[in-house]
Amino acid sequence: MNDDFYRIRRMPPYVFAEVNAMKAAARARGEDIVDLGMGNPDGAPPAHVVEKLAEVARDPRAHRYSASKGIAGLRRAQAAYYQRRFDVALDPDSEVIVTLGSKEGLANLAQAITAPGDVVLAPNPSYPIHQFGFIIAGAAIRSIPAAPGPDFFTRLEFAIRYTVPKPTVLVIGYPSNPTAYVADLDFYRKVVDFAREHKLWVISDLAYAEIYFGDTPTPSILEVLGAKEVAVEFTSMSKTYSMAGWRIGFAVGNPTLIAALARVKSYLDYGAFTPVQAAAVAALNGPQDIVAHNRALYKGRRDCLIESFGRAGWEIQKPEASMFAWTPIPEPFRHLGSMEFAKRLLAEAGVAVAPGVGFGEEGEGFVRIALVENEHRLRQAARAVKKFLASAD
Missing domain, CATH: 3.90.1150.10 (Aspartate Aminotransferase, domain 1)
Known part of the structure; x- marks a missing residue:
């Protein structure tokens, strides 16, 4: 054997x-x-979030299978968050999906869009799933700088020019784990322009969107005009709402990538426990203290x-x-x-x-x-x- x-x-x-x-x-x-x-x-998490979990869990009907792409109310709540936080409009049905944490979502998207032998551009150093999600799916990784400085785009140009086959996906994540690098909207504009020119999908990991220490809030790549043509972005409830063990995250953005992720997830899971999703709605829609x-x-x-x-x-x-x-x-x-x-x-x-x-x-x-x-x-x-x-x- x-x-x-x-x-x-x-x-x-x-x-x-x-x-x-x-x-x-x-x-x-x-x-x-x-x-x-x-x-x-x-x-x-806030007390009202835990109370909502308990309230919904008392309903006998809540213990059935849930929805793989997330309950409608939670997808609407995430779309509303993007609207008020980033002034980005999202269609909850075609541009938002609930994941079992951002880590699972990244890995399943990699499975959905990767063919054996594809080349993926990923930062080094970075959160391991940024590379290994695609390695598990059969891709080869070409490293790019983690820091969003001038060398980032120089290395991107080299990767496009000299890599065979041509890279298909670019992974980025700011504020970054582990380096804590941050990116601004000008950087994201250059990324979107580069991706559109070279026909790259962009996966942005925004898990630490709300943990910033300066006066300027962390931006989203989807604030850039045309970003939804090439990009999907992952966020998480884990750090923002102290809900790490609840395993609730989101992918939002390009409808083609969202549909591909939804197709794979439909074969692999029935979604998070419904009371957990209902409590996540309470977190997103309720007081933000x-x-x-x-x-x-x-x-x-x-x-x-x-x-x-x-x-x-x-x-x-x-x-x-x-x-x-x-x-x-x-x-x-x-x-x-x-x-x-x-x-x-x-x-x-x-x-x-x-x-x-x-x-x-x-x-x-x-x-x-x-x-x-x-x-x-x-x-x-x-x-x-x-x-x-x-x-x-």
């Missing part, structure tokens, strides 16, 4: 699994670990991290958005590489971070720090880091 499965061969062992196993073992021994590794929100609260929460944690780790001897660049800080390994430890450094930091300081190499080879030399512990715990981590750095020699 052959156990050399084709798609498994294309997926290296998950880099974060080793660090996660070390965390679990340390906790089993009773050790206190300050976990800044996984981007797992520690807050709770949680959005501002979470933005302020992560900003406060960011500032605490920068200040306390800086005093400990680890200077961290201040992110403008997202719930992450992306930072080089401290100089005395750089020779270890990000994986070994993360393991040492966990074992010797009790602080967990995500090794940069887990986000692509361009992430080597960096670690990602998630703002998922309160300020007291961040200061506790900083004290442990200070002792750890003092042992560098």
Whole structure:
């Protein structure tokens, strides 16, 4: 019997699994670990959202199969969000689909639009599903810069000119995970123009749309005139509303891509549990205090991290958005590489971070720090880091 499965061969062992196993073992021994590794929100959704979940769950009819593309009310609520937040009009029937989190949506869209041997342009470093969703679907990946600067478009031109076969899809995501880079509307205009000229589909990941720390809100690529001709955008309830475990996300935009995703999903799932979708409607249509609260929460944690780790001897660049800080390994430890450094930091300081190499080879030399512990715990981590750095020699 052959156990050399084709798609498994294309997926290296998950880099974060080793660090996660070390965390679990340390906790089993009773050790206190300050976990800044996984981007797992520690807050709770608003009370009215939880109440709506319970209310609808009491209805015996709510326990039947749901709708694969999402209940109509939730698709309308997402369209209304785009209208008020970005001034973008969406047809809830043809331009909006509900996904089981943005990660599932990205992977299923990759399955829907990818043929074996297709070439996909994806940022490096980036959230793993941006690359591996397409690798699992049989595509080849050509890396482009994660930063939205001049080199981004230079590399895009090279990729179009010298790649055979010609790339079919461009993946972008800002505010980005793990790097926290941000993009403006001028960047998106250039992306849309480039995609229309070269007949590329664009997939934009906007999961951190509402976690920005400056005065200017994060834009959407769909604000650009003509973007819906080439682009689809993914968003998520996870961070904005502290609903990560609920697994509710959306894809919106180009109706051809939305229809392709809907076709694949119709074979694979019956949609999220109806009470969860009803509660998501309550989150989108109800009071939005949680959005501002979470933005302020992560900003406060960011500032605490920068200040306390800086005093400990680890200077961290201040992110403008997202719930992450992306930072080089401290100089005395750089020779270890990000994986070994993360393991040492966990074992010797009790602080967990995500090794940069887990986000692509361009992430080597960096670690990602998630703002998922309160300020007291961040200061506790900083004290442990200070002792750890003092042992560098």
